[in-house]
Amino acid sequence: MTTGRLHLDGITKSYGSRVVLDGIRFDVEPGRLTGFVGGNGAGKTTTMRIILGVLAADAGTVTLAGAPVTTADRRRFGYMPEERGLYPKMKVLEQVVYLARLHGFGKADATVRATALLEELGLGERLNDTIESLSLGNQQRAQIAAALVHDPEVLILDEPFSGLDPLAVDVVAEVLQRRAAMGVSILFSSHQLDVVERLCDDLIIIAGGTIRAAGSRDELRTRHSTLRYQLDSAADTGWLRAEPGVSVVDFEGGSALFEVDAPATAQRVLRQAVDRGDVAGFAPRHPSLAQIFKEVIQ
Incomplete structure (x- = not known):
């Protein structure tokens, strides 16, 4: 799998007189895990929603491989919001199969994909349990499966490690590292700085709607x-x-x-x-x- 660089240039967003993003510029490279960190209200979620087209920027551009991101491009994106968005009464496998079918996969192919992914995420024994019966950590794993089931080329994850115990963090980290090794561009936010430091190749720090630091982990450490x-x-x-x-x-x-x-x-x-x-x-x-x-x- 190959994809181009995701590039944000001059992204600005305001609500009335309140500036939420002020000239945001950074890259998310193919095959690399990019950590996106900042305090509450720093602008991380707003930035992610603009990348996904959920929000419109007041100014600036989002490009993929040098061209403006289109609706067709975004179908190849995977997104995991911080708020859980799965149907609580549906069974785990049924939910992920349903989402795969929305992306155009036939029932048999969707079932194979969803089963393999849920097993990879450690939910193989919970396929027929309802979402609401899972622990919060396992609900988080199911949410990650929902973002990955269509093999996205760009992956945007808002707090993917929230609620996970240390063993589950390791499982999810390995899944993401395997996707990066396949060429996926991955942007993930997290308040768990130790996890970000261990996992990310590149790092972006945002505060007050501006980028305060960006670069590879080693570059920032040296700088x-x-x-x-x-x-x-x-x-x-x-x-x-x-x-x-x-x-x-x-x-x-x-x-x-x-x-x-x-x-x-x-x-x-x-x-x-x-x-x-x-x-x-x-x-x-x-x-x-x-x-x-x-x-x-x-």
Whole structure:
């Protein structure tokens, strides 16, 4: 499966005098998982709805492979809203088969697709249970199946990990990674920054309707990193507190997390640590997604 780059350029949306989105611009690349993070009211859901054509932008364009997104293109999109939209009285398999048939698949093909997908998501034993009888986490898995059953080329997921326990998060993450490996473009929002950090290839941070940071996970870590290092030594590292150009962030026995004023200072620290005892580890420490998020939205 191949698809083109999804590109947003200058997307603006206002409700009266309230600006919800202000010149939003970013890309969602084929074969990559793009995490979309921001606080409540930051503009994530509005952006997703504009991509899907549910809302119209006041200005700006959404293109796929360089051409404006059409109604036909959007039939190849998969969408999972944050609000659950399945019929509570329907059985799980029946629901997903129904949605596959709405996308044009025959009953037999739809049944095969839906069954395989639900088994992949860990719902193989719940096919004949009603949606309302499922736990909230399993309802979430069924909602994800509904978004995936027609093999979309672009996947837009609003809080797909909400309500999932750690094992279910791993199952869903593996399903999404397999779809990305097939060339699907995936944009997903989440408040669970640890999950986003582990899963995403690219990252977009939005606050107040503007993009505050965008790029690959590693690019953002490098861009926002300070000269911070971790030293693990067989000897006590308390001497670091007296070193010029060194600011100790965290310290415990033979381990210390510290910042330096220049790379040369870090090299001097390493030489002294080697002279003082066996060094088990010495490495730069990149900021976590949570740290980057706090930095860019201030």
